[in-house]
Each structure stands twice: as structure tokens, then as C-alpha cells.
Amino acid sequence: MTAPEENLWLATVRKNPDHSPNFAQRWRTLAAEGQDIFGEARTVDAMVARGSRILDAGCGTGRIGGWLSEQGHQVVGVDLDPHLIDVARVDYPKAQWQVGNLADFTIAGAAGERQEFDLIVSAGNVVTFLSESERLPALQQLREQLAADGRMIIGFGSGRGYAFDDFEADAREAGLALQQRYSTWNFHLPADDFLVAVLGRK
Template sequence: MARNPEHARGYADRWRRIEASGQDIHGEARLIDAMAARGSRVLDAGCGTGRLGGYLAGVGHHVTGVDLDPTLIGVARQDHPAARWETGNLAELDLRDEHGQRELFDLVVCAGNVLTFLSGAERVPALTRIAQHLAPDGRFVAGFGPGRGYPVGRFEDDAASAGLRVQQRFAGWDLQPRGEGAEGDDEFLVAVLTQA
């Protein structure tokens, strides 16, 4: 944000152009929708413009989205008013209800390489905060390209440190299986995690 204050606007415009061209931009959201009972509480962690959370709110889920960039949150509020959008750092995530109780979510989704954008020092705190916001039977779904400086093994170690357990691993949002061992190191990761 500091290096390029116009980045957020360009990012939002890019997604609008992609959607206007007829390309499918809701694959992640459809997967999350299929995993959730109608009316589930969903946290879109690193929500950006609200593309994913807006879709989920539109099909009947109770969505809260959090992103560090206030410009992107402004776009989300404008384009997807059915959801709640908050500006905040995932490493400091602390959502509270009107009674001061921590909000718990049936599903937390972190798509779009968000975890790779966090600094190394922010990753375990962010994963810990996400774990604290999971309902007892809730699930956390994270998707990112490990070639972006966050190796899968490191992510899994960080998740364990944060009180999360990897339940399933896939090579994409279409649930293709991941390779085993070294052959899977360069594949995209979609991981489903629960509280340990």
C-alpha cells in the first residue's frame, strides 16, 4: 500500500474486468458454499474486494470480511452490501459481538494467496487468531501458491503452532489431489484445517 497507493483501485478494477468478460471468478466461493449449511457464519479472512464473501452472502450465509486495505474494504461495502466488512490486520484479528464475546465462525476462508502476503512474523499470530475464531466444529480453508515464499511444510508447522490440524490437502479449489513428497512441493495448496 505504501509503495503504490493506487494498487487497490487497480486490483478492484481488474476483478471487475475479469467478471465482465464472463470468466468464472466464483470457484472458491462455490466450494465454501458446498461445505457449509445454509445460513452458516463465514469469515472471509483477507477479503479484498469482497468477491468471495459477497457471493456467499448472496446465497444466504452470514459473512464477515476482514482486510488490511481500507480501499478494498470500501469496494467490498459498495459492491456487496449484504455482508459485513471490516478493516483490520489478520495478525491482530479480534472480532467481538455486541456483548463483547469473541465471534465464532463455522467456516473461515483465506483465499487468493493472502497468507503469502503476510510477513513471516505475522503468520503464526494470524493463524492463531483464525483458530480462536473457529466454532468448535468449524473449519478453516486456506489456498495459496507455495512458490510465493511460504512452503507447505512451513505452513503446516505454523498451523500446528497455532492450534490447527490439517485435515485435507488438495492441489486446487477443484479438489484435485496433491502430489506426494517432493513432487507436490510446487503445487497450489488448498488445505482444510480444524482446531487441534
């Protein structure tokens, strides 16, 4: 599978306008059934001090960033789907939610200065939805939002058009250094089917 020429999420929504509401309802249903949908969020919580500044990149309905905001962190979530952002604002009002494409977004403070985050998380295969032309710019934008001693954690599966080696090469070009590599959000040893990469500024 080669890299997509168009953002896969936008392409899917264009073909099926009900995709976003169905996606949001699926997560709400899983939560209502008592399924554990916050595993990645618990991992992130363990990586930072209480009250940390966290960016949820490709936040969707806010299940990760929203949970983290309820633990006392200062959370901003960014996603290109306005419907999912609306759901996040309703379900998790303690966080700040913003519509934006990871390839060209900017989060500014009250005085217009660029915000920096102690940790940036991107879960749910978000990076594999990016088009080929969005991949490097997205990683560069994320790096610019990362505090000097901050960390970034990105997880996605294999067979989705973004080879792990290609991702790591893009990360290096974006000015990021791979610090740890795992195969699960529970930090199991590296494997071929899933990547959880912990990165920092070079």
C-alpha cells in the same frame, strides 16, 4: 524466496498508491467480461449448511464472501486495505466488512463477545503476503475465531516464500490440525504447485 520482513501488500501499496484501485478494477473487469471469479466461493458454499457463519480472511474486494452472503450465509470479511473494504461494502452490502490485520484482529458480537465461525476461508494467496512475524499470530487469531467443530480452508501457491511444510508446521503450533490437503479448489489430489488445506481445531 525467504519469508518477508514486512507485509507484502502494505509494501506494494506504499510503493504504488494506485495498486489497490487497480486491483479492484481488475476483478470488476473480469466479472463484467463474464469470467468465473467465484470458484472458491462455490467450494465453500458446498462445505457448509445454508445460513452458516463464514469469515472471509483477507477478503479483498469481497468477491468470495460477497457471493456467499448472496447465497444466504452470515458473512464477515476482514482485510487490511481500507480501499478494498470500501469496494466490498459497495458491491456486497449484505455482508459485514471490517478493516483489520489478520495478525491482530478481533470480531466481537453485539454484546462484545468473541464471534465464532462455522467456516473460515482465506484464498488468493493471502497468507503469502503476511510478514514472517505475522504468520503464526494470524493462524492463532483465526483459530480463536473458529467454532469448535468448524473448518478452515486456506489456499496459496508455491514459490511465494511460504513453503507448504512451513505453513503446516505453523498451523500445528497455532493449534490447528490438517484434515485434508488438495491441489485445487475443486479438491484434486495434492501436488507441489498449489495447496488447498482444510483445517480444524486440535
